Amino acid sequence: MRSVTIRNVADLAGVSVATASRVLSGHPSTSEVARSAVNNAATALGFRPNAQARSLRKTSTQTIGLVLPDVRNPFFADLAHAVEQRARDFKYLTLFGNANEDAEQQDRYFDIMLTQRVDGLIAAPQGNLADLQAVLDSGVPTVFVDRVISDTTVPSVTPDNVTGVQEAVRHLTNLGHRRIGYIAGPQSTSTGRERLAAFQSALADTNADDDADLIFFGDFQAASGAAGAHHLLELPHPPTALLAADSLMSIGAIGVCNERGLAIGSDLAFVAYDDIEAFSLINPALTVIAHDVNAMGRLAVDLLTQVIAGETPESVILPSRLIVRGSTPSLPGGRTP
Amino acid sequence: MRSVTIRNVADLAGVSVATASRVLSGHPSTSEVARSAVNNAATALGFRPNAQARSLRKTSTQTIGLVLPDVRNPFFADLAHAVEQRARDFKYLTLFGNANEDAEQQDRYFDIMLTQRVDGLIAAPQGNLADLQAVLDSGVPTVFVDRVISDTTVPSVTPDNVTGVQEAVRHLTNLGHRRIGYIAGPQSTSTGRERLAAFQSALADTNADDDADLIFFGDFQAASGAAGAHHLLELPHPPTALLAADSLMSIGAIGVCNERGLAIGSDLAFVAYDDIEAFSLINPALTVIAHDVNAMGRLAVDLLTQVIAGETPESVILPSRLIVRGSTPSLPGGRTP
């Protein structure tokens, strides 16, 4: 199983390893004869350079690490895809780590990425500074995406977590809703915290109820969305509208509504976060807070290449906006927008 | 940015690199003093062994490659997660490659995986033998998952693509459906071919129509499911039931039904492939052909470890079954099951 090395190629081509190396890596100083001899030998032997040896010699590995909380979350699946595609443009191989929404697994992946000597790291981080310490200490070029850890100087690409929520709350109260249930994300994430703060602050500007009961804390996974819907709908004064802080919790919550025979859009208004493809399953269409995942992934890679190049790019905040569709009708007796 | 090496650790600990290496890799022949000195030095310096150098010296990289057609397909996202989790049990890092349902990108990833000297490869392959030639030639331990390439001896873990489809067709015809539209997967994949063959053969056993028009060829992505639904519903004699060969095409097709105001479960019966979480969005609940993605991922890794160990494990076929839910009611005038 030992593979063919550049030495075998050189021998077959009748040249030195140095010449073989030069030909194979496109160095200009090579003769026509050497080039054809080496290339022929290489294809004849099926030579494939050993990435480990090459990385050891150069200081770069041409790989970047991507640590995300959950591939099974469609938002992150889209993000992973966007990052990977953009990384290819820069000839980077993306090492992908799935943290399972768990700080410990995340840290294990950070460790692995550093051990693998990735040229750069893109992460949607969890937890606090301590979890990132190893990464920061290592000095490996890093960019945060979607989420952020405070008190660091790491550049980031994040969504505007305020505007969309604000618009959603205004939209719902304009429709006449006074009791809006909110299924929040985990407060260990910046997105969870910022979206909740935006919700509470937007609520304060309206005449809607701001009972603590109306807020349920989930973990960005579907099961917690289901639990949240159960909790909120069992309230003595249940909400007439629901807002969930990510797509997976929305899926869980809507599943519960279906089970209970509550028709989205007529019995209950619903606003979801993220505009994922699967939402086309539901009828009437969902009102969502949308942002551009693709741009987020692309930009994260672009920023990372800048960091790798020694620059210190500015963080960017991507806009998010409310897309009104059929799931948020006006309440009987409520004003129309 | 040059990281700390074992040499730095050895120097600080006042021992040779050989001793440092022994201590760090848990070799028995080390003294108590050496151990504590080296360990202290290592943590003090934040030493992290260079995976490239280690892989170069040993013959293994402790990584496996996973090449899948599309992360954004929930089925493959689940599969990726399952594989990765199981691989961790064996201390393998999973290198993930996303082929984008494209044979060329897939081959590029195969190439990268070989260049990275993965210890083994798991793939849901596309295309034919030629695409796999490099992999097969290299002799790298390989296992197919979900999909398969014929005329190879590569062990595989695949779903039973016949039983579920058979049950679905029988179920629908028992309900009185005579015109069943089928949105097929690409015929360049084994799952696409086998499911279509199963559909046609099951149909032949019934009195349902088998117009060629009732079959639409998609590509396992949502847009083609939408196109398929359009095509089928525009037919002079449109189908009363739809069956789609994967979840993404189902999402696309159901989206179109929603747009056209066709109510799933009353105006139109629908059977989807794969039982994904997002399907809980739809009401009434979808009748689906389900299989155990988790088992599939786990088994693929288990088989791969056997291949790596030099064994030649048997391929396994995982059962799939029809789960009847609300989206397949009986036709007016049809027999009930």
Added chain:
DNA sequence: TTGTATGCGTTATCAT
């Protein structure tokens, strides 16, 4: 243009 020789960081062999 080409070859020789050295080093990347680690592990393993062989002495001691």
Added chain:
DNA sequence: ATGATAACGCATACAA
């Protein structure tokens, strides 16, 4: 138990 040293596969500085 420990140290010196070779070797893994490749790229490059230096010589020729």
